[in-house]
Amino acid sequence: MADEKFPTRIEETLEGSVLFNVPFPKGDDLSGLKDMAPIIIKQSYSIEYIHSYGQDSPFFAGLANGRFLVTREPDTGYTYGTPRGHDMYTGKETEWVEIPCEGVMHAFTVCHFGSEEFLPECPYILALVEFEGVNTLFLARVVGLDPAEASEDWIGMKLKGRFRLWSKFKPTDVYFYPAE
Protein backbone atom coordinates (compact mmCIF):
# COMPACT_ATOMS: atom_id res chain seq x y z
CA MET A 1 0.00 0.00 0.00
CA ALA A 2 1.34 3.38 -1.01
CA ASP A 3 1.01 4.90 2.45
CA GLU A 4 2.86 2.16 4.35
CA LYS A 5 6.16 3.33 5.75
CA PHE A 6 7.84 -0.02 5.31
CA PRO A 7 5.86 -1.91 2.63
CA THR A 8 5.76 -5.68 2.98
CA ARG A 9 5.34 -6.24 -0.74
CA ILE A 10 7.70 -5.42 -3.60
CA GLU A 11 5.93 -3.75 -6.51
CA GLU A 12 5.43 -5.99 -9.54
CA THR A 13 7.11 -4.78 -12.72
CA LEU A 14 6.97 -5.92 -16.32
CA GLU A 15 10.65 -6.69 -16.81
CA GLY A 16 11.52 -10.36 -17.12
CA SER A 17 13.56 -13.02 -18.81
CA VAL A 18 13.23 -14.10 -22.42
CA LEU A 19 11.86 -17.64 -22.33
CA PHE A 20 12.13 -20.00 -25.29
CA ASN A 21 10.51 -23.13 -23.94
CA VAL A 22 8.39 -24.46 -21.08
CA PRO A 23 7.98 -27.93 -19.52
CA PHE A 24 5.61 -30.29 -21.37
CA PRO A 25 4.75 -34.01 -20.87
CA LYS A 26 7.21 -36.18 -22.74
CA GLY A 27 4.90 -39.08 -23.41
CA ASP A 28 1.47 -39.49 -25.00
CA ASP A 29 -0.49 -38.80 -21.79
CA LEU A 30 -1.97 -35.29 -22.27
CA SER A 31 -4.48 -35.57 -19.42
CA GLY A 32 -2.48 -33.24 -17.20
CA LEU A 33 -2.60 -30.30 -19.64
CA LYS A 34 -5.85 -28.90 -18.24
CA ASP A 35 -4.14 -28.45 -14.88
CA MET A 36 -1.37 -26.39 -16.43
CA ALA A 37 -0.94 -22.84 -15.17
CA PRO A 38 -1.60 -20.24 -17.90
CA ILE A 39 1.30 -18.91 -19.94
CA ILE A 40 1.39 -15.14 -19.51
CA ILE A 41 3.52 -13.04 -21.83
CA LYS A 42 4.16 -9.33 -22.33
CA GLN A 43 2.78 -7.68 -25.45
CA SER A 44 3.86 -4.11 -26.13
CA TYR A 45 1.72 -1.57 -27.93
CA SER A 46 2.57 2.06 -28.49
CA ILE A 47 1.37 4.57 -31.00
CA GLU A 48 1.79 8.23 -31.84
CA TYR A 49 -1.31 10.04 -33.03
CA ILE A 50 -1.44 12.99 -35.40
CA HIS A 51 -4.07 14.88 -33.38
CA SER A 52 -5.65 18.04 -34.81
CA TYR A 53 -7.42 20.55 -32.59
CA GLY A 54 -9.45 21.46 -35.68
CA GLN A 55 -11.87 24.33 -35.07
CA ASP A 56 -10.64 24.62 -31.46
CA SER A 57 -7.09 25.48 -32.61
CA PRO A 58 -7.36 29.27 -31.98
CA PHE A 59 -7.81 28.53 -28.27
CA PHE A 60 -4.38 26.93 -28.10
CA ALA A 61 -2.85 29.67 -30.27
CA GLY A 62 -4.34 32.14 -27.77
CA LEU A 63 -2.72 30.37 -24.83
CA ALA A 64 0.64 30.44 -26.61
CA ASN A 65 0.25 34.22 -26.89
CA GLY A 66 -0.93 34.75 -23.32
CA ARG A 67 -4.58 35.33 -24.22
CA PHE A 68 -7.56 33.38 -22.87
CA LEU A 69 -10.29 32.79 -25.42
CA VAL A 70 -13.85 31.55 -24.98
CA THR A 71 -16.59 31.13 -27.58
CA ARG A 72 -19.95 32.90 -27.69
CA GLU A 73 -23.20 32.37 -29.56
CA PRO A 74 -23.52 35.70 -31.38
CA ASP A 75 -27.29 36.17 -30.88
CA THR A 76 -28.07 34.66 -27.48
CA GLY A 77 -24.71 35.54 -25.92
CA TYR A 78 -24.41 32.03 -24.38
CA THR A 79 -20.71 31.72 -23.68
CA TYR A 80 -18.61 28.58 -23.37
CA GLY A 81 -15.69 28.57 -20.94
CA THR A 82 -14.29 25.57 -22.79
CA PRO A 83 -14.56 26.48 -26.47
CA ARG A 84 -17.11 24.86 -28.76
CA GLY A 85 -17.41 25.56 -32.47
CA HIS A 86 -21.19 25.41 -32.42
CA ASP A 87 -23.80 26.29 -29.81
CA MET A 88 -25.73 23.32 -28.41
CA TYR A 89 -29.05 25.18 -28.27
CA THR A 90 -29.29 27.21 -31.49
CA GLY A 91 -26.90 25.07 -33.52
CA LYS A 92 -25.19 28.24 -34.75
CA GLU A 93 -21.48 28.76 -35.17
CA THR A 94 -19.92 30.52 -32.20
CA GLU A 95 -17.43 33.40 -32.30
CA TRP A 96 -14.17 33.87 -30.43
CA VAL A 97 -14.05 36.31 -27.52
CA GLU A 98 -11.11 37.14 -25.26
CA ILE A 99 -11.81 37.38 -21.51
CA PRO A 100 -9.59 38.19 -18.52
CA CYS A 101 -7.96 35.02 -17.20
CA GLU A 102 -9.46 35.35 -13.71
CA GLY A 103 -12.07 33.11 -12.22
CA VAL A 104 -13.51 31.33 -9.23
CA MET A 105 -13.00 27.72 -8.11
CA HIS A 106 -16.31 25.95 -8.78
CA ALA A 107 -15.25 22.40 -7.80
CA PHE A 108 -11.94 20.67 -7.21
CA THR A 109 -10.06 17.56 -6.14
CA VAL A 110 -6.54 16.59 -5.13
CA CYS A 111 -5.38 13.57 -7.13
CA HIS A 112 -3.11 11.36 -5.02
CA PHE A 113 -3.16 8.66 -7.67
CA GLY A 114 -3.88 8.72 -11.38
CA SER A 115 -3.24 7.55 -14.88
CA GLU A 116 0.24 6.36 -15.77
CA GLU A 117 1.02 9.57 -17.64
CA PHE A 118 0.34 11.77 -14.61
CA LEU A 119 1.58 9.56 -11.75
CA PRO A 120 4.87 11.46 -11.40
CA GLU A 121 2.88 14.67 -10.83
CA CYS A 122 0.82 13.37 -7.89
CA PRO A 123 -0.49 14.94 -5.76
CA TYR A 124 -1.95 17.58 -8.08
CA ILE A 125 -5.02 19.76 -7.86
CA LEU A 126 -7.70 19.66 -10.54
CA ALA A 127 -10.40 22.29 -10.59
CA LEU A 128 -13.35 23.42 -12.64
CA VAL A 129 -13.09 27.17 -12.98
CA GLU A 130 -16.00 29.58 -13.50
CA PHE A 131 -15.64 33.00 -15.15
CA GLU A 132 -17.74 36.15 -14.84
CA GLY A 133 -20.35 36.31 -17.61
CA VAL A 134 -19.46 32.83 -18.92
CA ASN A 135 -22.10 30.08 -18.84
CA THR A 136 -19.88 27.00 -18.69
CA LEU A 137 -16.66 25.98 -16.92
CA PHE A 138 -13.03 25.20 -17.70
CA LEU A 139 -10.97 22.28 -16.34
CA ALA A 140 -7.52 23.31 -15.13
CA ARG A 141 -4.66 22.59 -12.77
CA VAL A 142 -4.38 24.76 -9.67
CA VAL A 143 -1.06 25.41 -7.92
CA GLY A 144 -0.07 27.44 -4.90
CA LEU A 145 -2.20 25.49 -2.41
CA ASP A 146 -1.14 22.74 -0.01
CA PRO A 147 -2.62 19.47 -1.33
CA ALA A 148 -2.62 18.13 2.23
CA GLU A 149 -4.96 20.92 3.33
CA ALA A 150 -7.82 20.17 0.91
CA SER A 151 -11.06 21.62 2.14
CA GLU A 152 -14.46 22.35 0.62
CA ASP A 153 -13.81 25.92 1.74
CA TRP A 154 -11.54 26.18 -1.30
CA ILE A 155 -14.70 26.31 -3.41
CA GLY A 156 -15.48 29.93 -4.21
CA MET A 157 -11.80 30.94 -4.01
CA LYS A 158 -10.75 33.62 -6.50
CA LEU A 159 -8.16 32.37 -8.98
CA LYS A 160 -5.81 33.98 -11.43
CA GLY A 161 -4.50 32.32 -14.58
CA ARG A 162 -0.87 32.14 -15.58
CA PHE A 163 0.38 31.17 -19.03
CA ARG A 164 3.34 28.91 -19.61
CA LEU A 165 6.20 30.77 -21.21
CA TRP A 166 7.12 27.81 -23.39
CA SER A 167 3.88 26.50 -24.82
CA LYS A 168 3.22 22.81 -25.06
CA PHE A 169 -0.02 23.38 -26.99
CA LYS A 170 -2.06 21.63 -24.34
CA PRO A 171 -4.87 23.03 -22.18
CA THR A 172 -2.33 23.04 -19.33
CA ASP A 173 -0.58 25.96 -21.08
CA VAL A 174 -2.78 27.96 -18.70
CA TYR A 175 -2.97 27.11 -15.00
CA PHE A 176 -4.39 28.90 -12.01
CA TYR A 177 -3.27 30.03 -8.56
CA PRO A 178 -5.05 31.78 -5.66
CA ALA A 179 -5.63 35.45 -6.41
CA GLU A 180 -5.38 36.53 -2.77
Next chain:
Amino acid sequence: MRTVYAVSGGVSKFAKARPDKTFPAIVKEAYDYAIADLGLEHPQFRELVDGTVASYFSDHFARQLMAGIIAQDYLGMCPKPSHRVEGGGATGGICFQEGWKAVASGYMDICLCYGFETMSHVQTWKGNEFIALASDVSFDYPVGGFYSGYYAMMVTRHMKEFGTTVEQMAHVSVKNHMNAYYNPYAQKRQKLTIADVRAAPMVAWPLTRLDICVMSDGAACTILCSEEGLAKLEKASGKRIPRVKVSGIGRGTDAMRMADRPHQSYEDFLKYNLLPSEDTPETRKYYKDLWDHGFRYPGVHSFRAGRMASKEAYKNAGIHDPLGEIDFVELHDAYTSSEIQTYEDMGLCRYGEGGPFAASGKAFMPGIDYGLDLPEKPVCPVNPSGGLIACGHPVGATGLMQAVFAIWQLQHNIEKHFGTPELQVPNARRGAIHSHAGTGTYVTVSILEREE
Protein backbone atom coordinates in the same frame (compact mmCIF):
# COMPACT_ATOMS: atom_id res chain seq x y z
CA MET B 1 -44.21 -3.15 -28.63
CA ARG B 2 -44.39 -6.76 -27.47
CA THR B 3 -43.98 -7.88 -23.89
CA VAL B 4 -40.38 -8.85 -23.14
CA TYR B 5 -39.40 -11.38 -20.47
CA ALA B 6 -35.98 -11.64 -18.81
CA VAL B 7 -35.86 -15.36 -18.14
CA SER B 8 -32.35 -16.28 -17.14
CA GLY B 9 -28.83 -15.06 -16.57
CA GLY B 10 -25.34 -16.03 -15.56
CA VAL B 11 -22.36 -14.27 -14.06
CA SER B 12 -18.75 -15.44 -14.06
CA LYS B 13 -16.87 -15.00 -10.83
CA PHE B 14 -15.57 -11.43 -10.90
CA ALA B 15 -11.91 -11.27 -9.96
CA LYS B 16 -8.99 -8.90 -10.15
CA ALA B 17 -7.46 -11.17 -12.76
CA ARG B 18 -8.57 -14.31 -14.59
CA PRO B 19 -5.40 -15.49 -16.34
CA ASP B 20 -6.82 -19.01 -16.31
CA LYS B 21 -9.13 -18.25 -19.24
CA THR B 22 -9.35 -16.01 -22.31
CA PHE B 23 -12.26 -13.59 -22.48
CA PRO B 24 -14.53 -15.73 -24.70
CA ALA B 25 -14.08 -18.63 -22.29
CA ILE B 26 -15.11 -16.40 -19.38
CA VAL B 27 -18.23 -15.40 -21.33
CA LYS B 28 -18.88 -19.10 -21.88
CA GLU B 29 -18.97 -19.62 -18.08
CA ALA B 30 -21.76 -17.06 -17.73
CA TYR B 31 -23.60 -18.44 -20.78
CA ASP B 32 -23.42 -22.06 -19.63
CA TYR B 33 -24.84 -21.05 -16.25
CA ALA B 34 -27.73 -19.15 -17.86
CA ILE B 35 -28.81 -21.98 -20.15
CA ALA B 36 -28.36 -24.59 -17.41
CA ASP B 37 -30.68 -22.55 -15.21
CA LEU B 38 -33.30 -22.83 -17.94
CA GLY B 39 -32.74 -26.59 -17.97
CA LEU B 40 -31.29 -26.54 -21.48
CA GLU B 41 -28.13 -27.72 -23.14
CA HIS B 42 -26.26 -25.75 -25.76
CA PRO B 43 -27.54 -27.60 -28.87
CA GLN B 44 -31.14 -27.03 -27.72
CA PHE B 45 -30.63 -23.34 -26.96
CA ARG B 46 -28.61 -22.78 -30.12
CA GLU B 47 -31.52 -24.12 -32.12
CA LEU B 48 -33.97 -21.71 -30.47
CA VAL B 49 -32.04 -18.44 -30.01
CA ASP B 50 -32.57 -15.88 -32.78
CA GLY B 51 -29.51 -13.71 -32.20
CA THR B 52 -27.32 -11.90 -29.73
CA VAL B 53 -25.99 -8.53 -28.59
CA ALA B 54 -22.37 -8.22 -27.43
CA SER B 55 -21.24 -5.73 -24.80
CA TYR B 56 -17.70 -4.62 -24.05
CA PHE B 57 -16.27 -1.19 -23.43
CA SER B 58 -12.67 -0.95 -24.42
CA ASP B 59 -10.76 -2.16 -27.42
CA HIS B 60 -7.67 -1.01 -25.50
CA PHE B 61 -8.20 -3.45 -22.63
CA ALA B 62 -8.89 -6.30 -25.03
CA ARG B 63 -6.07 -5.22 -27.35
CA GLN B 64 -8.27 -6.91 -29.87
CA LEU B 65 -10.60 -5.25 -32.35
CA MET B 66 -13.83 -7.12 -33.09
CA ALA B 67 -13.62 -9.01 -29.82
CA GLY B 68 -17.41 -9.42 -30.05
CA ILE B 69 -17.25 -11.82 -32.93
CA ILE B 70 -14.65 -13.91 -31.09
CA ALA B 71 -17.09 -14.37 -28.21
CA GLN B 72 -19.95 -15.02 -30.66
CA ASP B 73 -17.85 -17.64 -32.40
CA TYR B 74 -16.63 -19.29 -29.16
CA LEU B 75 -20.17 -19.53 -27.79
CA GLY B 76 -21.24 -21.32 -30.97
CA MET B 77 -23.65 -18.57 -31.99
CA CYS B 78 -22.41 -18.12 -35.59
CA PRO B 79 -24.02 -17.53 -38.07
CA LYS B 80 -26.85 -15.89 -36.11
CA PRO B 81 -27.24 -12.08 -36.18
CA SER B 82 -25.30 -10.03 -33.65
CA HIS B 83 -23.79 -6.63 -33.06
CA ARG B 84 -21.58 -5.00 -30.48
CA VAL B 85 -22.67 -2.02 -28.38
CA GLU B 86 -20.41 0.42 -26.57
CA GLY B 87 -21.31 3.26 -24.28
CA GLY B 88 -18.64 3.49 -21.57
CA GLY B 89 -19.76 2.28 -18.16
CA ALA B 90 -23.33 1.99 -19.42
CA THR B 91 -22.36 -0.53 -22.11
CA GLY B 92 -24.02 -3.42 -20.26
CA GLY B 93 -27.21 -1.46 -19.62
CA ILE B 94 -27.34 -0.42 -23.26
CA CYS B 95 -26.79 -4.05 -24.29
CA PHE B 96 -29.74 -5.15 -22.14
CA GLN B 97 -31.94 -2.48 -23.73
CA GLU B 98 -30.81 -3.36 -27.26
CA GLY B 99 -31.77 -6.95 -26.51
CA TRP B 100 -35.12 -5.66 -25.25
CA LYS B 101 -35.60 -3.70 -28.48
CA ALA B 102 -34.81 -6.75 -30.62
CA VAL B 103 -37.55 -8.72 -28.85
CA ALA B 104 -40.08 -5.91 -28.31
CA SER B 105 -39.93 -4.95 -31.98
CA GLY B 106 -40.64 -8.48 -33.14
CA TYR B 107 -37.21 -8.90 -34.74
CA MET B 108 -36.33 -11.75 -32.41
CA ASP B 109 -38.26 -14.11 -30.13
CA ILE B 110 -35.20 -15.08 -28.10
CA CYS B 111 -32.14 -12.86 -27.71
CA LEU B 112 -28.94 -13.55 -25.78
CA CYS B 113 -27.14 -10.51 -24.34
CA TYR B 114 -23.57 -11.09 -23.25
CA GLY B 115 -20.88 -8.78 -21.94
CA PHE B 116 -17.33 -8.93 -20.68
CA GLU B 117 -14.19 -7.00 -19.83
CA THR B 118 -10.70 -8.19 -19.02
CA MET B 119 -9.10 -5.23 -17.28
CA SER B 120 -6.21 -7.13 -15.69
CA HIS B 121 -4.28 -7.18 -18.96
CA VAL B 122 -2.67 -3.86 -18.08
CA GLN B 123 -1.45 -2.46 -14.79
CA THR B 124 -3.86 -0.37 -12.74
CA TRP B 125 -2.38 3.02 -13.67
CA LYS B 126 -2.45 2.12 -17.36
CA GLY B 127 -6.06 1.00 -16.89
CA ASN B 128 -6.80 4.39 -15.36
CA GLU B 129 -5.32 5.94 -18.48
CA PHE B 130 -7.49 3.83 -20.80
CA ILE B 131 -10.59 4.78 -18.83
CA ALA B 132 -9.57 8.44 -18.85
CA LEU B 133 -9.45 8.29 -22.64
CA ALA B 134 -13.23 8.23 -22.25
CA SER B 135 -12.95 11.95 -21.54
CA ASP B 136 -12.24 14.69 -24.05
CA VAL B 137 -8.67 14.13 -25.28
CA SER B 138 -8.26 17.77 -26.26
CA PHE B 139 -9.46 19.47 -23.07
CA ASP B 140 -9.93 16.94 -20.24
CA TYR B 141 -7.45 14.11 -20.50
CA PRO B 142 -4.28 16.26 -20.89
CA VAL B 143 -5.07 18.25 -17.72
CA GLY B 144 -4.75 15.18 -15.53
CA GLY B 145 -7.15 12.63 -16.91
CA PHE B 146 -8.28 10.41 -14.08
CA TYR B 147 -11.85 9.31 -13.62
CA SER B 148 -11.72 9.22 -9.83
CA GLY B 149 -10.59 12.85 -10.02
CA TYR B 150 -13.57 13.78 -12.17
CA TYR B 151 -16.06 12.18 -9.76
CA ALA B 152 -14.25 13.72 -6.79
CA MET B 153 -14.74 17.17 -8.33
CA MET B 154 -18.45 16.46 -8.68
CA VAL B 155 -18.79 15.47 -5.07
CA THR B 156 -16.92 18.48 -3.74
CA ARG B 157 -19.58 20.56 -5.45
CA HIS B 158 -22.30 18.30 -4.02
CA MET B 159 -20.80 18.80 -0.56
CA LYS B 160 -20.69 22.56 -1.06
CA GLU B 161 -24.24 22.82 -2.41
CA PHE B 162 -25.95 20.48 0.03
CA GLY B 163 -23.66 19.83 2.97
CA THR B 164 -23.13 16.18 2.01
CA THR B 165 -20.49 14.60 4.26
CA VAL B 166 -17.76 12.01 3.77
CA GLU B 167 -19.33 9.96 6.55
CA GLN B 168 -22.61 9.78 4.61
CA MET B 169 -20.62 8.57 1.61
CA ALA B 170 -18.88 5.99 3.79
CA HIS B 171 -22.31 4.58 4.75
CA VAL B 172 -22.68 3.52 1.11
CA SER B 173 -19.32 1.74 1.20
CA VAL B 174 -20.13 -0.09 4.44
CA LYS B 175 -23.55 -1.12 3.08
CA ASN B 176 -22.34 -2.38 -0.28
CA HIS B 177 -19.29 -4.25 1.04
CA MET B 178 -21.44 -5.85 3.76
CA ASN B 179 -24.11 -6.91 1.26
CA ALA B 180 -21.37 -8.44 -0.89
CA TYR B 181 -20.26 -10.47 2.12
CA TYR B 182 -23.21 -12.74 1.31
CA ASN B 183 -22.70 -12.70 -2.49
CA PRO B 184 -20.33 -15.42 -3.69
CA TYR B 185 -19.93 -13.68 -7.07
CA ALA B 186 -18.53 -10.51 -5.48
CA GLN B 187 -14.88 -9.54 -5.67
CA LYS B 188 -14.67 -7.73 -2.31
CA ARG B 189 -16.64 -9.32 0.55
CA GLN B 190 -15.75 -7.19 3.52
CA LYS B 191 -17.14 -6.08 6.85
CA LEU B 192 -16.10 -2.47 7.22
CA THR B 193 -16.71 0.49 9.50
CA ILE B 194 -17.06 4.17 8.63
CA ALA B 195 -13.60 4.66 10.16
CA ASP B 196 -12.12 1.96 7.87
CA VAL B 197 -13.45 3.77 4.81
CA ARG B 198 -12.05 7.12 5.88
CA ALA B 199 -8.69 5.63 6.94
CA ALA B 200 -8.13 3.94 3.57
CA PRO B 201 -5.54 5.57 1.29
CA MET B 202 -6.76 8.79 -0.30
CA VAL B 203 -7.15 8.48 -4.06
CA ALA B 204 -8.80 11.76 -5.10
CA TRP B 205 -9.92 13.96 -2.24
CA PRO B 206 -12.34 13.25 -0.62
CA LEU B 207 -12.66 9.75 -2.18
CA THR B 208 -10.61 6.99 -0.55
CA ARG B 209 -9.81 3.60 -1.99
CA LEU B 210 -12.94 2.22 -0.26
CA ASP B 211 -15.17 4.83 -1.91
CA ILE B 212 -14.21 3.56 -5.36
CA CYS B 213 -14.91 0.39 -7.31
CA VAL B 214 -12.05 -1.77 -8.52
CA MET B 215 -11.09 -3.07 -11.94
CA SER B 216 -12.09 -6.63 -12.72
CA ASP B 217 -12.10 -9.47 -15.18
CA GLY B 218 -15.55 -10.91 -15.66
CA ALA B 219 -18.53 -11.67 -17.86
CA ALA B 220 -22.31 -11.79 -17.55
CA CYS B 221 -25.22 -12.67 -19.78
CA THR B 222 -29.00 -12.53 -19.82
CA ILE B 223 -31.61 -14.17 -21.98
CA LEU B 224 -34.60 -12.11 -23.10
CA CYS B 225 -37.66 -13.42 -24.95
CA SER B 226 -41.16 -12.73 -26.17
CA GLU B 227 -44.20 -14.75 -25.10
CA GLU B 228 -43.62 -16.93 -28.15
CA GLY B 229 -39.98 -17.31 -27.20
CA LEU B 230 -40.94 -18.22 -23.65
CA ALA B 231 -43.26 -20.93 -24.96
CA LYS B 232 -40.43 -22.34 -27.08
CA LEU B 233 -38.00 -22.37 -24.14
CA GLU B 234 -40.56 -24.01 -21.85
CA LYS B 235 -41.38 -26.64 -24.44
CA ALA B 236 -37.70 -27.47 -24.88
CA SER B 237 -36.94 -27.58 -21.15
CA GLY B 238 -40.21 -29.18 -20.10
CA LYS B 239 -40.58 -26.84 -17.13
CA ARG B 240 -42.31 -23.61 -16.28
CA ILE B 241 -39.98 -20.59 -16.19
CA PRO B 242 -40.75 -17.90 -13.57
CA ARG B 243 -42.08 -14.76 -15.27
CA VAL B 244 -40.00 -11.60 -14.96
CA LYS B 245 -41.16 -8.91 -17.34
CA VAL B 246 -39.18 -5.87 -18.51
CA SER B 247 -41.90 -3.30 -17.96
CA GLY B 248 -40.10 -0.16 -19.06
CA ILE B 249 -36.80 1.22 -20.25
CA GLY B 250 -35.37 4.74 -20.28
CA ARG B 251 -32.14 6.32 -21.43
CA GLY B 252 -30.60 9.78 -21.12
CA THR B 253 -27.42 11.58 -22.15
CA ASP B 254 -25.33 14.58 -21.20
CA ALA B 255 -22.30 16.50 -22.47
CA MET B 256 -19.01 14.63 -22.49
CA ARG B 257 -17.12 17.46 -20.83
CA MET B 258 -18.40 18.13 -17.33
CA ALA B 259 -17.39 21.75 -17.90
CA ASP B 260 -20.05 22.00 -20.62
CA ARG B 261 -22.97 20.87 -18.45
CA PRO B 262 -25.61 23.58 -18.27
CA HIS B 263 -26.73 25.47 -15.19
CA GLN B 264 -30.45 25.63 -15.95
CA SER B 265 -33.11 27.92 -14.58
CA TYR B 266 -35.78 26.74 -12.15
CA GLU B 267 -38.40 27.06 -14.91
CA ASP B 268 -36.44 24.82 -17.28
CA PHE B 269 -35.90 22.27 -14.51
CA LEU B 270 -39.67 22.14 -13.90
CA LYS B 271 -40.38 21.89 -17.60
CA TYR B 272 -37.86 19.19 -18.51
CA ASN B 273 -36.50 17.41 -15.45
CA LEU B 274 -39.05 17.33 -12.61
CA LEU B 275 -40.38 13.85 -11.85
CA PRO B 276 -44.15 13.50 -11.55
CA SER B 277 -43.58 12.29 -7.96
CA GLU B 278 -41.92 15.64 -7.22
CA ASP B 279 -44.72 17.72 -8.67
CA THR B 280 -46.26 18.84 -5.37
CA PRO B 281 -46.50 22.38 -4.00
CA GLU B 282 -44.17 21.44 -1.14
CA THR B 283 -41.44 20.04 -3.40
CA ARG B 284 -41.78 22.88 -5.90
CA LYS B 285 -41.22 25.26 -3.00
CA TYR B 286 -38.24 23.17 -1.82
CA TYR B 287 -36.65 23.46 -5.26
CA LYS B 288 -37.51 27.17 -5.60
CA ASP B 289 -35.67 27.75 -2.31
CA LEU B 290 -32.63 25.88 -3.67
CA TRP B 291 -32.59 28.08 -6.76
CA ASP B 292 -32.99 31.19 -4.64
CA HIS B 293 -29.81 30.11 -2.85
CA GLY B 294 -27.86 29.74 -6.09
CA PHE B 295 -28.49 26.09 -7.03
CA ARG B 296 -28.48 25.45 -10.77
CA TYR B 297 -29.26 22.21 -12.59
CA PRO B 298 -27.62 19.88 -13.39
CA GLY B 299 -24.28 21.62 -12.92
CA VAL B 300 -21.56 19.14 -12.09
CA HIS B 301 -23.23 17.80 -8.92
CA SER B 302 -26.15 16.01 -10.61
CA PHE B 303 -26.60 13.60 -13.48
CA ARG B 304 -29.25 14.93 -15.85
CA ALA B 305 -28.84 11.79 -17.99
CA GLY B 306 -29.77 9.66 -14.96
CA ARG B 307 -32.80 11.80 -14.25
CA MET B 308 -34.03 11.62 -17.85
CA ALA B 309 -33.45 7.85 -18.03
CA SER B 310 -35.41 7.39 -14.80
CA LYS B 311 -38.21 9.69 -15.90
CA GLU B 312 -38.66 7.81 -19.18
CA ALA B 313 -38.42 4.36 -17.58
CA TYR B 314 -40.94 5.28 -14.84
CA LYS B 315 -43.35 6.64 -17.44
CA ASN B 316 -43.09 3.46 -19.51
CA ALA B 317 -43.50 1.22 -16.45
CA GLY B 318 -46.31 3.29 -14.90
CA ILE B 319 -44.35 4.18 -11.76
CA HIS B 320 -45.53 7.31 -9.96
CA ASP B 321 -43.79 6.97 -6.60
CA PRO B 322 -40.33 5.42 -7.13
CA LEU B 323 -39.45 4.94 -3.46
CA GLY B 324 -42.85 3.44 -2.67
CA GLU B 325 -43.28 1.35 -5.81
CA ILE B 326 -39.80 -0.08 -6.45
CA ASP B 327 -38.73 -2.90 -4.11
CA PHE B 328 -34.97 -2.71 -4.81
CA VAL B 329 -32.48 -0.95 -7.08
CA GLU B 330 -29.22 -2.20 -8.52
CA LEU B 331 -27.49 1.03 -9.47
CA HIS B 332 -24.11 2.04 -10.85
CA ASP B 333 -22.09 2.85 -7.71
CA ALA B 334 -18.66 3.23 -9.31
CA TYR B 335 -18.19 5.69 -6.44
CA THR B 336 -20.01 6.06 -3.12
CA SER B 337 -20.63 9.65 -4.18
CA SER B 338 -22.26 8.62 -7.44
CA GLU B 339 -24.61 6.28 -5.55
CA ILE B 340 -25.71 9.30 -3.51
CA GLN B 341 -26.08 11.44 -6.63
CA THR B 342 -28.08 8.65 -8.27
CA TYR B 343 -30.55 8.38 -5.35
CA GLU B 344 -31.51 11.93 -6.28
CA ASP B 345 -31.57 11.39 -10.06
CA MET B 346 -33.84 8.36 -9.60
CA GLY B 347 -36.17 10.25 -7.29
CA LEU B 348 -35.58 8.01 -4.26
CA CYS B 349 -35.14 11.37 -2.55
CA ARG B 350 -35.02 14.97 -3.77
CA TYR B 351 -31.93 16.72 -5.11
CA GLY B 352 -29.86 17.73 -2.14
CA GLU B 353 -31.20 14.98 0.15
CA GLY B 354 -28.94 12.17 -1.06
CA GLY B 355 -26.46 12.44 1.81
CA PRO B 356 -29.01 12.10 4.63
CA PHE B 357 -30.83 9.42 2.60
CA ALA B 358 -27.59 7.38 2.42
CA ALA B 359 -27.24 7.41 6.20
CA SER B 360 -30.96 7.00 6.96
CA GLY B 361 -31.12 3.22 6.57
CA LYS B 362 -33.80 3.34 3.85
CA ALA B 363 -31.43 1.91 1.22
CA PHE B 364 -30.11 -0.93 3.43
CA MET B 365 -31.19 -4.58 3.47
CA PRO B 366 -33.47 -5.78 6.24
CA GLY B 367 -32.06 -8.46 8.52
CA ILE B 368 -28.38 -7.64 8.02
CA ASP B 369 -26.33 -6.15 10.86
CA TYR B 370 -24.20 -3.38 9.38
CA GLY B 371 -22.79 -2.27 12.71
CA LEU B 372 -24.29 1.17 12.09
CA ASP B 373 -26.83 3.20 13.99
CA LEU B 374 -29.45 3.68 11.30
CA PRO B 375 -32.43 5.86 12.25
CA GLU B 376 -34.91 4.41 9.76
CA LYS B 377 -36.01 0.98 8.57
CA PRO B 378 -35.14 -0.33 5.09
CA VAL B 379 -37.62 0.87 2.47
CA CYS B 380 -35.94 0.20 -0.89
CA PRO B 381 -32.62 -1.68 -0.67
CA VAL B 382 -30.07 -0.23 -3.06
CA ASN B 383 -27.38 -2.55 -4.39
CA PRO B 384 -28.41 -5.59 -2.39
CA SER B 385 -25.78 -7.50 -4.42
CA GLY B 386 -22.98 -5.24 -3.22
CA GLY B 387 -22.96 -3.10 -6.35
CA LEU B 388 -19.90 -2.22 -8.37
CA ILE B 389 -17.94 -1.13 -5.30
CA ALA B 390 -17.91 -4.63 -3.88
CA CYS B 391 -18.82 -6.94 -6.79
CA GLY B 392 -16.31 -5.35 -9.16
CA HIS B 393 -16.75 -3.52 -12.44
CA PRO B 394 -15.68 -5.44 -15.54
CA VAL B 395 -17.25 -2.66 -17.58
CA GLY B 396 -19.01 -4.50 -20.41
CA ALA B 397 -20.38 -7.11 -18.01
CA THR B 398 -21.51 -4.80 -15.22
CA GLY B 399 -24.91 -3.66 -16.50
CA LEU B 400 -25.76 -7.25 -17.38
CA MET B 401 -24.63 -8.46 -13.94
CA GLN B 402 -27.16 -6.03 -12.46
CA ALA B 403 -29.85 -7.53 -14.71
CA VAL B 404 -28.94 -11.07 -13.65
CA PHE B 405 -29.11 -10.22 -9.94
CA ALA B 406 -32.42 -8.44 -10.53
CA ILE B 407 -33.87 -11.46 -12.36
CA TRP B 408 -32.84 -13.74 -9.49
CA GLN B 409 -34.33 -11.34 -6.93
CA LEU B 410 -37.65 -11.26 -8.79
CA GLN B 411 -37.68 -15.01 -9.32
CA HIS B 412 -37.14 -15.24 -5.52
CA ASN B 413 -34.14 -17.42 -6.31
CA ILE B 414 -31.30 -15.60 -4.56
CA GLU B 415 -30.72 -18.48 -2.12
CA LYS B 416 -30.52 -20.94 -5.00
CA HIS B 417 -27.86 -18.92 -6.79
CA PHE B 418 -25.95 -17.42 -3.85
CA GLY B 419 -26.22 -20.50 -1.63
CA THR B 420 -27.46 -18.33 1.21
CA PRO B 421 -30.70 -16.34 1.65
CA GLU B 422 -29.58 -13.08 3.32
CA LEU B 423 -29.67 -10.96 0.16
CA GLN B 424 -33.16 -11.98 -0.98
CA VAL B 425 -35.31 -8.83 -0.86
CA PRO B 426 -38.53 -10.03 0.82
CA ASN B 427 -41.46 -10.32 -1.57
CA ALA B 428 -39.55 -8.55 -4.34
CA ARG B 429 -42.07 -7.66 -7.02
CA ARG B 430 -40.46 -4.81 -8.93
CA GLY B 431 -36.79 -3.78 -9.31
CA ALA B 432 -34.85 -1.16 -11.19
CA ILE B 433 -31.42 -1.49 -12.79
CA HIS B 434 -29.35 1.59 -13.57
CA SER B 435 -26.24 1.66 -15.75
CA HIS B 436 -24.11 4.79 -16.07
CA ALA B 437 -21.27 5.88 -18.34
CA GLY B 438 -18.38 8.23 -17.72
CA THR B 439 -19.26 11.30 -15.67
CA GLY B 440 -22.95 10.79 -16.51
CA THR B 441 -22.84 10.84 -20.30
CA TYR B 442 -25.04 7.82 -21.10
CA VAL B 443 -27.40 6.43 -18.47
CA THR B 444 -29.91 3.61 -18.80
CA VAL B 445 -32.67 2.64 -16.39
CA SER B 446 -34.69 -0.53 -16.90
CA ILE B 447 -37.60 -1.73 -14.78
CA LEU B 448 -38.16 -5.46 -14.19
CA GLU B 449 -41.30 -6.93 -12.62
CA ARG B 450 -42.34 -10.30 -11.33
CA GLU B 451 -45.45 -11.64 -13.03
CA GLU B 452 -47.35 -14.19 -10.95
